[in-house]
Amino acid sequence: MKKFGDMKARFLGIHDLMKFRVTEILLISTEYDAYVLEEDGQLAEQIYHQFNDLSIPFIPRIHWVANGEDACEELKTRAIHLIITMSRISDMSSFEVETKIHKAYPDIPIVMLSYDRLIPEMIARIRKISCINRVFHWSGDNRVLLAIIKYIEDQQNVEADSKLGVQAILLVDDSPAYYSQILPIIYTEILTQTRCLVLHAMNINHGLLRVRLRPKILLAETYEEAMAIISKYRYNLLGVISDVRFPMEGELNPLAGFELNQRVREMIPDLPFLLQSEELENAERAIALHLDFLNKNSPNLLHNLRTYILENYGFGSFVFKYPDGRVIDEANDITSLERIIRDLPDESLYYHATKNHFSRWFRARVEVEVADKLRFVDTEQVGSASDIRAYILKVLNDYFRKYQSGLVLDFEGLSKKDMENAFIKLGTGSLGGKARGVAYMNVMIAKAQLVDKYEDMKVKVPRSFVIGSDVFEKFIEENELYSFLATNPTEEAIAQKFTESPLPIATQENLRVLTQHIKCPLAVRSSSILEDSRILPFAGIYNTYVVPNSHADYEVRFNQLADAVKLVYASVFYAAPVQYAKNADIRIEEEKMAVLIQELVGERYGDLYYPAISGVAQSYNFYPYYPLQPEDGTVSLALGLGKAIVEGERVYRFSPAYPKLNPLVSGPKEYLNKSQNAFYAINIEESADIMLRADENYIYKKLKVSQAYKDQSLEYTGSTYSAENDCIYDNVYQAGPKLVTFAPILKYNRLPLTQIIKDLLSLGKQSFGTDVEIEFAVNIPKDASKPKEFNFLQIRPMVVGREAFQVNMDESIESWCCSKRTIGNGIYQYIHDIIFVDPETFNLQESVQISREISELNKRLFKEGRRCILVGFGRMGTSDRWLGIPLTWEQMSQALIIVEVDLKNLRPEPSLGSHFFHNLTATHMGYFHIQYDNEAEGIFDWDWLLKQPVLQQTKYVKLVRRQEAFQVKIDGRSFKGIIYK
Template identity: 35%
Template structure:
């Protein structure tokens, strides 16, 4: 019968734990007050500071405390008045000035500082302590010269200081120790802490890198010491939901006694109403069991008669007299508090069925465990307890509520446990650069590094993107739409250094040899053999083509443009893993070689960087897409910019712009025809607004990876195995669902969607206008959070798969700050005086500064201008433009009406090739010829692709900008026709465009 999971367990959310926020309150400095002999013993024989330091380092703990040692109360007071002390430890003193006297004096002067008394145990001291008021001291311990006790005291106090905060913050667990015997808790605490801290080192291996491993140890269970029944119950009631176990003595002080019960000796706490109750331990454990049927309850006693009573009520028992007492206690804690490995047992024979050492092992084996064993452990909540002890709180808290009473279905429990682990591992992987571990990296793993060097620019960008996604769960708020980065492994820069040195490649690399020769030497070199097993693990986890991308130290730098200089190769996925290994190795070596190609060296020189300072990390990343016969590609690739220097209509510069294309993103990088859309205005796509424009300016070709090109014969050209296909091929692949429209040749109209016959237009109408997939909203979030996190405009590369069922995945591939290469605009254009300008526009497109243009070509016009001759104007300008193209120069183009209009009455009917050498295009609105501005819509793609500025000036309005035509008319013409003049300035004009404020000016250089 199929297992049915109730609705309440189908949908669950796991809140991540930030271990860095735990154990925030620490004991950093300890003052030890001891007589000269004990000080000497501590320093020379005990070496307490060294031992504590070594203990901390061995356990991977940070911030070991420092110790100050004094011998008298006066010395102690001097230190306490001048230094921040977190803990005072008073050790055995002189005959007339013992530890209690010293501690009482210090506590009287500094009541807020924790004070602990260490005392040797003898019959005389025991007798004296019965009459001492010990309540003013935080703790009294039995001192036998064991420095481990001092570590335990520090940990016990730190646990007490952080208990409430850490439980509320993250659900940290607690072990409650109930014991009033000073001698016994002084003995058990070092053993207990030793065991718990050693266990925390083991569960820290669940972390994904060393830093997280250290932080994760802060999530260990805390130990809380209670010395009376009332104290124990108060602590338990307050933190019951986070208690994984109670270790209790049999007899200890308790107020609530029956009159018939024997009155025993008074407690050391000097409260005359409190006496030791011989049944206090049993009463406490019974009360706790009533509240929680699963919590581990252990009784320890030196009186054997309590064993039978404890075990009769299913409490575990430890004999204090046993020589193996500490081992017995550890065994019970391991079995019943979730420490150590999880051992699945046969409920009948109690024999071991399976041993689980890690979360991944539990995930891999949960469906293999026999039903009877699974039922035994699930019905006792063992799984939740084991996860709690390993600080995997989100899953343990969730599973704790899925009790056997609520869901009596073994298979349902299996599925719920599996789903919760997968969700947790996915959550923990996001935003973290894990150290690659073959035992942990699987299809649920996410981002890992091999090596200890830098991730490089792209690698850092990817890790940053991953963290942005993690910090903003709203990315995944839409049903059927997920946002993530692809599965990624980075070979850090130290692997590159090792490869270069071991293969002695620097000589050929830094030479002037041709690129092909350099590549040949690199392909012959050997990568470290240690990578082979890692690569095989990555293949098994990925099961898709792999992109091998450069990630140099300088790429995607915050301060300089350095993108697109090195190569990116793609290798197909094959069943033959050794063939894939050969291809992957060749691709990595080819990326390394590209650092030293001629173009790279030239770019290094141009950007004032030194080639031998450059180091290369390599990103291995699953390629986004689907396989269609012998090729592979995604439905959508794109580049998103958080600032738009060519806003049209009601778009604004700050709303950003996206370029979308079918197929691999290389098509966009190579300058292919893409669809330009603002994510905030997805229904306003200029290229599909008119039939003629849509047919002319939408994508007709796309790129795909050739899955049949298998081999390690790599070329300098990283696109050697990339296929250029036609949209018709995508139609055959059935990959155009929701991203294409159909042109009906009979009706001369474009219909959104796929229909029989007719040319297919890549319009992305399904995702942009029909809301099949929330791409616009996800791109808005990507821009908003990306630019906010980087504190500057960003460019983000992405790819997207849209499935037949309208679900989809958006993969963010890269983020880099936008660094303009066309000159940095440092001047506020509005502050430039009018008399220094040739023209000014308050409605400008484009961005940047240029100062290498001296020529102006303008249409001759006056107050009686007529558009009748605009065809002739177009002919003249086309001819002049050819001359500029031949000379490799640019000019400023000025004229009335709309440039590129098909209606010559609205403007000059030029095509883009006729004006392609223009650096700035200016359209004028005249008094008797007032045409609404076009903003260059007729050749908008070319304007944005070539970075051409477009100014609109309305001569009829004071706020519409101006042009000093008198200056142009007064100049000698280089060439003049009936309709057009070409003039030349002696010094270059300074062309300035502020794409954010949409201000533009052409400044005359008169210096």
């Protein structure tokens, strides 16, 4: 039998279950009978409510006809799945209709529904009519109609579904009047159980799976029919409910139930078996044989049957008892079951384990793999009660890990245990691009079995919670914010208005629960429907907020988290994304925002909190140097939070193909001067009760590397510079200034970081069908007994342009700028303007003022609808003012070509891993890098540019315009670019 062990496989197999559905029913009856069923029984309403409660989109439709002739005509016009006939059984000629229909349509089951009390002789005669599937008795209880529909579906589906682990209950009784009473009771309990399971489902798919995996009910009227079912489905049975007197070997046998019980005990010793009878002598015999028994004459029969089902089939709560029956506690779901087992008295644990109660409870929840592991716990092999407890808890822990791995769970109904290793969705709508990428890689990491592949390091996605995009729309509409935004408010006014507006009530409740369960800092990140898309990444355009989540009052923590979500929403309407959208020729109104809330990866050092390593890896390297190849990729690593990387500050770069290859520096002293000299962290205590502001940088602390040395967090990442020897020692135990070199990992492989990065880049590239960039963080716990963790944070496709057509360069035409270090692909024309930083007045100390002046000239071009070439020194768009010009996106939105020029004392590496450059390539802008004093790699004719006509000038910046357009060519394959005079 195939078992649904793999959760992803189970969800993919949903549509292989219950393939036969009764959606079209043909009712053959008198008009009065139809009226009785419809009005007195409220047939349609009953069926609707029973099915709708389970969110099943297959609600049967009933077509009524009065006679056999009309039935035949109806069968010609539509597909019918079930025929119910209410012909009077006393009129045996009525079987002519059923026989005729069955002959023409042998695959359509026919059920007879009778008002008449059926005597044994009549039942025997009906059984000889092969066209009748079953006869049911109508007593006015409309639930029998639901039972008929579900019984026929079960009968048709059981053979296929049982191979996928679906369970079954066998009812053995030859009385239509009795099984017409009992079947509705059993189905009612099954549907009640299913509703409960759906409420505790991980997500919609899991809920649908549980609906389709509900136990089936099989019906047998004879001993031989019962044994055939038991033999065929012995591994799928939850239990047998049997009459005592029914046909055996063609004759009515008064002890057939006892005979059946004996055979079942030989085949399946632990299978629950309930005998029922009207004869009291059978009760005495059952008690003597220690068999479960119900008296059919009891006024409490139906109640007693329901109680038996709940207690023996694992339905409802798990009731923990002592062996003498005293109740200890009860568990409503698997999470509470696991919690209670931890402290359960030994005698109760031993009792339930040896009686197979745990296994049966899981089997009723269609968790067959867990049920099999918990079945018949061998106390001699397992040992003491503590060993039994440890074994059961391990099975449950494996279950939690397995079902959470690679899945997006729905937040509603989840407990703290469910949140431990999960990707959880709050609300409805899209996950957004960023969260979708994380969720997808969460699935792929589990599928590729990378979680525990590497020695001494676990690969995982940090606990993640996504607020669906529908919540954004509801928030905007409920607070009437579109009319407010139509007044063109400032960014400060937008932030204030959004934070003052309440989130939808359901979202508030969810976030309150979240802040009670999660106690570490949280990163609240944008995940718009356009973000990280294959065409337009919107990388870094929206804001990300870090919430300390450390205040003693969870209401304060909730308010901080809610404000962060609302500020992410507000950032949709800030100048940068609005301008970016215009450049991309889309309307910002098309944008919808989901929000990704992730545990901030890190360790606490006193009041500080930060990870040992943050990183960005790209599967394609724009600027390889020998022996590197573009396809080898490139990685940027930083101590502390990843802000240093995405903002284009000093970090460590290497190729995963050559991790031991040192950076291109002249010697140890230059290495010291160019290495990362500061890192980002957050101060937990200082920020505990902070009020969130629109500026997302409010919480970060920029600290010297010496602080990390004090925190003893440099063991895996640091080295020491010795001024005395002018050398670098690859450890932090020598005297001297500390460097961030990652040598213990990259040179001595103390952690398998390089291999993990290679595997994830390969997996991402294969999955996306293009080159990718990933973000990650590595946590190295101070407690050496805890596993080190590689946390996957984000993935996005790279838009590199090299796959486009080759651009032919005409080097005979005079140019004023050329470079072999470019990004882009194509021919850029119709550019008449150049904004450039004047080399004669440039002062790095004034880089912030230079940004403002560029912004002023950029606004003029925006109003005129003109694009330009932007020329500056150092890094453009860096957050570190000492590495270049700290422009924001809206300050340079009209640039079509960006040229970064090095100076003798300003030669930072291009920040090609930053969000800035992702958006540059995604919007088909061109990029040139001009190295200092290296004409082989590129030239820049300042003399020519300074002679061009100046349209407008500020203190540090000039705007040049000429009537004849500039032409720019960039070949994305060779990385060569030329700007012609």
